[in-house]
Amino acid sequence: MPSLEPSAEKAFLIKVAKQQILEKLQLSERPNITHPISRVAVANALRRLDMSKSGTDGRTPIWENAESDEQGYEIISFAETESSGKLKFQFSHTKGQNMQIHQAQLWLHLKTHQNITLQVYQEGHQLGEQQMETKGWHTFSLTSAMQSLFEREEKALYLELQCKDCHPRGISSLTTHTGSAHQPFLVVKAKIRDPGHRVTKRSLNCDQNSSVCCRKDYYVSFRDIGWNDWIFKPDGYQINYCMGECPVHLAGAPGMAASFHTTVFNLVKANNIQTAGRSCCVPTQRRALSLLYFDPNSNLNKKEIPDMVVDACGCS
Structure with missing residues (x-):
């Protein structure tokens, strides 16, 4: 999909960041702190x-x-x-x-x-x-x-x-x-x-001329969106995402393939064997976001929310 204009990208990512945090904290809306703690x-x-x-x-x-x-x-x-x-x-x-x-x-x-x-x-x-x-x-x-x-x-x-x-x-x-x-x-x-297996992948960071699969970094400040009154730490959310193309020569490369299945799939395509589907640029490594925040009961919580920050991207 084509890149968004900067203003549209900002509005979209702020909306996504809010939805992700509230959903992961299992809140229908941001807490309304009626009895703030000293x-x-x-x-x-x-x-x-x-x-x-x-x-x-x-x-x-x-x-x-x-x-x-x-x-x-x-x-x-x-x-x-x-x-x-x-x-x-x-x-x-x-x-x-x-x-x-x-x-x-x-x-x-x-x-x-x-x-x-x-x-x-x-x-x-x-x-x-x-x-x-x-x-x-x-x-x-x-x-x-x-x-x-x-x-x-x-x-x-x-x-x-x-x-x-x-x-x-x-x-x-x-x-x-x-x-x-x-x-x-x-x-x-x-x-x-929540046991899970994490595999280290290398990833390219996007720049202005990037066209192949890469990680684009974007930071949402909680102060800018008016959430710093109930989220104490951190100051914001690094909401990175993956974008770019996955040509055959890149999609099967070591470290860029999201799985062994992807490597095999792209070798098959490279040998002109008919297949349905294509490789897509997707997150291959994520890490947790640590939040220190007030809940609706004015309790100060610290939660490690898994799989919130994209660290690496690869071809699926």
């Missing part, structure tokens, strides 16, 4: 998680990139404080999605140096207990509780905090109210298994 609270949470990466306690960093053969799912959910004092965390679920929880941690902030023993309950069942002495952030593991929640496809987690054998004001030493710079948050790291 920027200070977000910064504190991310800073705390970055610090846990470089810690020496032997824990696996929780805010890290997903492996190449899995779709990563990471979320920071900030607590809403109920009138009963319980902490409420809301989640969105995809029906039938097989999600394996690798790690879930509740983060609570102790305002003063105070020796207390804190217990975390869910519906009367104790999930954890920890002695807290030093001022600052403390964590509770909730991995099994979160796995059960996702398996039951429930949309909210309610937690009750109790102070064991301590002064009645012990709980008040915790920063638990909504809107605080030290608002409690829950970090969940999960994987959605």
Whole structure:
């Protein structure tokens, strides 16, 4: 097909980029954030998680990139404080999605140096207990509780905090109210298994005079399309695509053929044997797009969306 005019190409690619991202995130429209989380609270949470990466306690960093053969799912959910004092965390679920929880941690902030023993309950069942002495952030593991929640496809987690054998004001030493710079948050790291085989292919980059199969690069800025209010990172989407012709001598070349079948197919054509069909320029290698964004529940999510960025093109 002929090349589009620059303005038409821009409008078309922006439309495609929006459709791809919303479809991959399983959203019908861009989230309307009605209860934005304090920027200070977000910064504190991310800073705390970055610090846990470089810690020496032997824990696996929780805010890290997903492996190449899995779709990563990471979320920071900030607590809403109920009138009963319980902490409420809301989640969105995809029906039938097989999600394996690798790690879930509740983060609570102790305002003063105070020796207390804190217990975390869910519906009367104790999930954890920890002695807290030093001022600052403390964590509770909730991995099994979160796995059960996702398996039951429930949309909210309610937690009750109790102070064991301590002064009645012990709980008040915790920063638990909504809107605080030290608002409690829950970090969940999960994987959605999606095994696949990735083969490295070499590819030509398009220039003004390209006519054979090549990769054309195009960058969509989230700020330019007004999406930077709900997508934190990255700043944009590299929406590359493949274009150009696949003559027989190129379509069967090592590294340019999309598969062994393509190589055989084009050798047959080169020997003038009648065949139906022709080679087309298609993506031969893709990589994931890592997004850090707010969902409609004002939870900060990190997802590795597979097969979003075209790295190489070849002849099918």
